[in-house]
Amino acid sequence: MAQRPTMHDVAAKAGVSQAVVSLVLSGRYAGRASEATADRIREASADLGYRTNLQAKTLKTGVSEIIGLVGDDVATSPFSGQMIKGAQDRVWEDGNTLMTVDTGGDSLLEAAAIDTLLSHQVRGILYTAMYHKELEVPEAALETRTVALNARDLSGRIPSVVPDDETGGYEATRILLEAGHTRIGMINIFPGEGIPAARDRRRGYERALLEAGITPDPDLLIAGEGIHSSGQEGARALLGLADPATAIFCGNDRTALGAYQEIAAMGLSIPEDVSIVGYDDQDILRDYFHPGLTTVALPFLAMGERAAALVLDPAAPAETHAIPCPVIHRGSVAPPKGR
Amino acid sequence: MAQRPTMHDVAAKAGVSQAVVSLVLSGRYAGRASEATADRIREASADLGYRTNLQAKTLKTGVSEIIGLVGDDVATSPFSGQMIKGAQDRVWEDGNTLMTVDTGGDSLLEAAAIDTLLSHQVRGILYTAMYHKELEVPEAALETRTVALNARDLSGRIPSVVPDDETGGYEATRILLEAGHTRIGMINIFPGEGIPAARDRRRGYERALLEAGITPDPDLLIAGEGIHSSGQEGARALLGLADPATAIFCGNDRTALGAYQEIAAMGLSIPEDVSIVGYDDQDILRDYFHPGLTTVALPFLAMGERAAALVLDPAAPAETHAIPCPVIHRGSVAPPKGR
Structure with a gap:
């Protein structure tokens, strides 16, 4: 294809509107487009060789900036996935790469991981708990921009994102x-x-x-x-x-x-x-x-996205963000017997 | 504590032998010590401020070498955990840090992630599938030492680790x-x-x-x-x-x-x-x-460990390692009725 493909081409190929293409390729489609639609758009985008500007920038330099996610038990928690996915979708939107280190809660490994991330000049760190915790983020992590994810930082020095x-x-x-x-x-x-x-x-x-x-x-x-x-x-x-x-x-x-x-x-x-x-x-x-x-x-998805947005925004204040937990109505509630 | 603590001190505090301390702290204890014992040893080690030589080296320079794990769907697979844990335990044994990038199967993100890892001069890459796959590892990954994990590389150019x-x-x-x-x-x-x-x-x-x-x-x-x-x-x-x-x-x-x-x-x-x-x-x-x-x-744990050992060993040949799947006997098998 001689001419550089446009978002319009991707939309036409995937059979959706340009607005949906934009949402999906920027990772902000949760609740607004299905995974099946998103897959179709990504496929169309890949087939056509379409690049957003930010992705093009990353791919041109060959290097994206790193956001580190330091988690206490990523590997063995069935919970962590959507949190990581939310964070990743959001950092990728700005052409960054999310790299996750699982410390297994080991303080030695955590210290080495944070030092290593800092030495590679990460843009920021998501200090992440697999179960909702209250904790003090280690001093070393405060050398870069750090956000506590699924954890409230008791020192009050950094933004925290927790479920409500x-x-x-x-x-x-x-x-x-x-x-x-x-x-x-x-x-x-x-x-x-x-x-x-x-x-x-x-x-x-x-x-x-x-x-x-x-x-x-x-x-x-x-x-x-x-x-x-x-x-x-x-x-x-x-x-x-x-x-x-x-x-x-x-x-x-x-x-x-x-x-x-x-x-x-x-x-x-x-x-x-x-x-x-x-x-x-x-x-x-x-x-x-x-x-x-x-x-x-x-x-979890929204929490990951919010924390990533906060780590990317140097002006965000050190507040706690309590993310609403939506009720999912199915079939296990009825009036009490005899009513 | 004025004197630098020894492995003997950790063993005494945890109430185990030095051999077990060594196994646990080097991450090679799977099947030889329980998680509870390992936790007790890690706690004793952390309390005493004990450092193994490799960990001391890492902590002294403040930086460990990076092994990248590029996974196609880490975040949303409940399967991946033990594979990552096995790989991490093994790379940490030699003072490296495992950093995981989840590409969600997106080829753009995968390319950017591999480029970013290469630009940070990773020691190697574990190219990992969340479900056992047969695939061709992307050319870019072959610029460093790469091992296919839970995937067989069809090109036959790199070592592969799969379940049998x-x-x-x-x-x-x-x-x-x-x-x-x-x-x-x-x-x-x-x-x-x-x-x-x-x-x-x-x-x-x-x-x-x-x-x-x-x-x-x-x-x-x-x-x-x-x-x-x-x-x-x-x-x-x-x-x-x-x-x-x-x-x-x-x-x-x-x-x-x-x-x-x-x-x-x-x-x-x-x-x-x-x-x-x-x-x-x-x-x-x-x-x-x-x-x-x-x-x-x-x-998964053994597969992760094996792949990490292979990525750390530049002399390992480009073979496929089929790791045995152990049978777990519980209560759902009996002779057919009437026998």
């Missing part, structure tokens, strides 16, 4: 209140205040109850561990009370799946006998819920 | 033959020859049958898609034959879980009425099998 677990817990509980439940149990993923996700989801649960004029009943709050057996044991305890729960907010989907199995084993049905709401909207478990689980999604 | 899916399929089928089954179905994860994992697992299945004097029956081979519904539909088809299967080799664990649910829905029991063997040994599904699933594990 408190509002998520509140909304999960609201769904059950609005269906007419008043005996709403919670099986949490960790006891006490140590884990921000557990602490904040519980706070949201209690706030929703109090707003509805219901005093939280300690018998209805089960301190689980976020695993399958927590859901089984928790459901058994909550449904075995003298005044049993009619609905259960499970602190994560794994717990919810345990609750589903226990409830089935007790000969009860969801949502006819018991309503359930989960948390996480974990892909790989989704198929195994019958009926589909109403749950609250962790906004 | 053929032997895995063979051994999965052998388990069922040895239990006395002769009507052994297979629900594959992809039809035809396009996907090496599907092709090789099926070849192993057929080889085991032929060796046992059984001609593969086309009715017993179901071309699934590796998803939950493939297991449900496949089990229904295989158990509904005039001469039904008494055992099923499922091409992956997701399929096996679908088969479990269908078999339960039919009022049949595993392993009393039907024996099942899976493939992958996927962590996150493990809890949901009752009884536990006998399956074949993908040796």
Whole structure:
């Protein structure tokens, strides 16, 4: 092709509008174009040899700037993927490359990784926790622009991006209140205040109850561990009370799946006998819920995108960005029996 | 602490032998020490401020050499973790840092990532597929030492590390033959020859049958898609034959879980009425099998370690390393009924 291909050519080849091509090639299409459409556009773009200006710049110099992502357990967490994808899509939009180092939580490796990234003059670092944490980012990382991702930096010196677990817990509980439940149990993923996700989801649960004029009943709050057996044991305890729960907010989907199995084993049905709401909207478990689980999604893609935007913007203030956790309505909530 | 701590000090603090400390700190402990022990040793090491010589060298210069891992879909694959961990443990042993770039399969991003890694003079690249593939590594990657990981390089110019899916399929089928089954179905994860994992697992299945004097029956081979519904539909088809299967080799664990649910829905029991063997040994599904699933594990940790060792060894020849897939015996296999 003699003439340099244009965005119009890509749009024509992919059978979409130029606006969609622009969104997809700049990585901002989440929620606005399907993955299938995005794939078709990328294919058309690659076939035609189309380059955006920034990509052309990167490809011309042969080198893009590096944004480092230092994660504490990327390799073994099934959660991390969308966070990395969101960050990557956003840094690539400006012609940067995201390079991830997994430290496995090892402080020696973390120190060496940060030093190595700094020596290669990275443009910035996303200091990333695989589970929502509160922490102090190491001093060395502050030599470049650093953003805490899925973690709140307690020093308050850098921007932080976290999921809004408190509002998520509140909304999960609201769904059950609005269906007419008043005996709403919670099986949490960790006891006490140590884990921000557990602490904040519980706070949201209690706030929703109090707003509805219901005093939280300690018998209805089960301190689980976020695993399958927590859901089984928790459901058994909550449904075995003298005044049993009619609905259960499970602190994560794994717990919810345990609750589903226990409830089935007790000969009860969801949502006819018991309503359930989960948390996480974990892909790989989704198929195994019958009926589909109403749950609250962790906004990992949006969190990754936001953190990347913040690391690329030297003027962004050192604030905490709490990203909303959207409710996913499926089939596990109904009014309590006899209503 | 005035005196520099020794490996003996770490061993004493962690309550283990010096040999175990050495294995753990050099990352070669897989199968020889538990993760709990390794954690205890790392903690003791960090508490005491102990440094191995290589780590000390890295930390002294402040910079370690980079090994790049270019992956086609790291962020969204639940599979990739152990491969990255294995590679990382091995490169860190020699004081290198592994930096991962996820290209999402986008050839533009891949080209930019490889150029960027080369411009930072990486010591080598692990060109990694998230699902076992056969491919041609891009020319640019051959400017440094590159190893194909979970992928066989068809050009034969570089070392490749792949799982031995053929032997895995063979051994999965052998388990069922040895239990006395002769009507052994297979629900594959992809039809035809396009996907090496599907092709090789099926070849192993057929080889085991032929060796046992059984001609593969086309009715017993179901071309699934590796998803939950493939297991449900496949089990229904295989158990509904005039001469039904008494055992099923499922091409992956997701399929096996679908088969479990269908078999339960039919009022049949595993392993009393039907024996099942899976493939992958996927962590996150493990809890949901009752009884536990006998399956074949993908040796991701070992594959990552091997590929890293090969990228660090400039003398390693351009061979394909097929890493054995170990059989994990649990509770889903028994002799056929009436035996």
